[in-house]
Amino acid sequence: MPQIQQTESGTAQLMPLCVDLDGTLVKSDTLIDSLLVLARTHPLLLLRLPGMAFRGKAPFKAFVTENVALDVAHLPYNRKLLQFLQQENARGRQIYLATGADTQLARRVADHLGFFHQVLASDGTHNLTGSRKLLSLRQSLGGIDFAYIGNDTPDLPVMAGAAESMVANPSRRLRTKLRAQGIVPSRAFEERSQPLNSLVKALRPHQWAKNLLVLLPPLLAHNHSVRLFASALLAFFCFCAAASGTYLVNDLLDIEADRRSPKKRLRPFASGDLAPSIGLVAIVLLLVIGFAAAQFLPAAFSFWLLVYVGSTLFYSFYLKRIALVDVVVLSGLYTLRLLAGGAATTTPISHWLAGFAIFLFLSLAIVKRFAELESLRMSGTQLKNGRGYLMSDIEQIRAFGTASAFAAVVVFANYISSQDVTTLYHHPQRLWLIVPFMVLWLCRVWLLAARGELDEDPVAFALTDAASLVMGVAVAIIVLLAI
Template sequence: MPPTLGRTAAPVATLTPLCVDLDGTLVKSDTLHDSLLVLLRSHPSQALRLPAQVLKGKAAFKAFVTDSVSLDVAHLPYNRELLHYLQAERAKGREIYLATGADVRLAQRVADHLGIFTGVLGSDGTTNLTGKNKLDRLRSQFPDGVFDYIGNDTPDLPLLAHSEEPMVANPSLRLRLRMRASSVQPARRFDQRANPIRSFIKAIRVHQWAKNALIFFPLLLAHHLRPKPLSAAFLAFCSFSLVASATYIINDLLDIEADRRHRRKRMRPFAAGDLSLAQGVAIVITFLALAAVGTRFIAPEFSLWLLLYLVTTFAYTAWLKRIPLVDVLILSGLYTLRLLAGSAATSTPISHWLAGFSVFLFLSLGIVKRFAELENLRASSMEPSNGRGYFLNDMEQLRTFGTSSAYAAVVILAIYISGRDVTKLYHNPGYLWLVVPLMLLWLNRVWLLASRGELDEDPVVFAITDRMSLLIGAATALIVFLAS
């Protein structure tokens, strides 16, 4: 059975027919990989059938995945520079064909969405339309065998070599080297991909490592600043940060389609097509391996807390974040878990005061994150569609929960300052009372800005980028130093 050709009304051909690849070319990502991620997220039981489908061949495998999920083609990360060029060529009356190794039904949906293609050629469940198969199909499609082609990777090299005017879009390093060796020179190049180093740093969310500074808190608050526990805390911080970054990437991969519909998250490296699934998996494996090596030099109890963090974040990503209130309790628990991990790594017990303070404080910050998301949606006249289970009319109740938790944290801090434990650690404990109004100022300001729709949806990002927050943090550190 030959690959299917979807036809629409074609203009009068006055120019050489132009054929363009889909994956990595017109779209910066790979639609098969995108579909697999959606399948894992929405139909995990179907994933058990994937190994058997692979044995049937690439074309049959692609057909199975296309049957299982319906990829959102409207929000794919299109190469805008290339798309504008194709639209201009179409306006001149040029015949443009989408020629791809993707399943023809998915390719046809992309073509229907864009409305610029004369026809569509793709894999049909029997023939995998890549490399030589695609070249043979294009030769048979055009009576004189003449066409122009746009591709991005080494399977496209035979088509580029045969093309009257070869063009590339975001070409891979392998293709660039092979083209140089074969003397094939592209007439045009359509590059639209962010710097890979910047994309990597953005994907691992280095700014989120600030949360892992909580590992140092048991040591700092106990005033046990000796070289050995400090080095253990630093190694624990690095291991925790690597695991956290790995979980962020897993979350981004599984949420890739939802992120593409989000006004801000669509710029994340995987959603934007700046990093591939293969690169994401490689980063995850590398980071987890490095973290495992790091734990060998820390107390065994720390490894248990780190494993609990990893399991909990997986459960949160796959299921728990869709249960209202449970999601914010998990988020606050993960902050407290960092304190417990720091305690285990440095063999420094944490007080019940610190544990109670952290639970209420981080519960408030978890709730304000959800509140800010809803406030931003309301300001944009949009309804929640991320599957989190919250509605716009929940906002007032969330505000009550969040502000109550914030004040509970401050009350625990005040009771701790007035207790006997403080006099054992601080020479001038009276100074610590100055921390209470600073905490009230910061928490009230966070909630005030959230109510105005002026808060970043992540309070951690807000805290490390907001000038007032940084000043309050510096003042608190100075007060604690004077009290010591």
């Protein structure tokens, strides 16, 4: 379709270009993004949403926008489309933002990008979508031809009335209806990953390594029963399902904060590659599957799984923003896996294992937080993660973490010296060879964190790092020699 049209005076000018916001210029839905931020920052206001929805879509959008100042600078813009719009603006083409989003948000987006000639949006009374958007565009443009870029079926009336239609990450429904009406888009701006791949990434399967802790109680008790091992594997499966569900909750609530992070902005929800609606369905399914499978294990396991999920959700909604409390809770979640593994296999947890786990996992939780702060400090990025920490806390956090690491070593050394170890090992003195490997690994983790080279959970890191695996094999050999 032609981009140039003749004016009444006979001069040629570029046809006005109109673009939708949600799902088009931005890969996500800004209303859903705002609702997620509202759930995290003002959860009590969620109680007012049903009443506002009853008043209509436009008042509902206005209410949400008034209570949430969405960070428009870090929205997941469609970069291909954004580059095209910037090029067209440089050519002197008038560009209009025509969106069903509330006008307050739409104007903030327009002000940030700086190339829109005019903004047409919902005004708190009228919801500017479909035919109403088409009418508004015709009135604003004086009836002249225009080009329009959309992404879903609500854009269909506007695309049918436009002289030129383009699409950005079009839905399957829109493609089907465009073909049915004989509308052929002149350009397509595709920038998204496959939903299935994005969902798998959001489940964080690499983090399932932490759930291997449920296998430790029967292994450390030297109980090699096939039945108990099968129970431990089922417990591992339950924790993987439940943990992935809580990861999705965490990512949805942190969607805006993640977009400000150089690394976390690539997460599926933050990047706009995965729709929150898919995440909500997946959360329900994963939790149902996890707790349904738990019914085949002792009731005590279901209790610990429930405590884990409840603690994780409370952490995601509130506790993660309280300095030090967050790392204590994280270390507790590691220890919960041990308790759940003991419950699933009816294996008692010794006071030695409990004490060792508390100090070790506290150190690993702190090193994770330390690594995040160190990475921000080295990159010169301003601290905006809402964790409750200051950049000046970094040395004190290092002290807390390293002290806890060596406390774990001391507990292990005392265990080796106790009478309890003689009931499980014929050569307990050989276990002393494990101590230098523990010290080496913990010091290495903290050294990498100080260098800004530890960019993942330390437990998951241990299962992918070559040096850690070598030390792990060495420790396993020592344990076998001590039995």
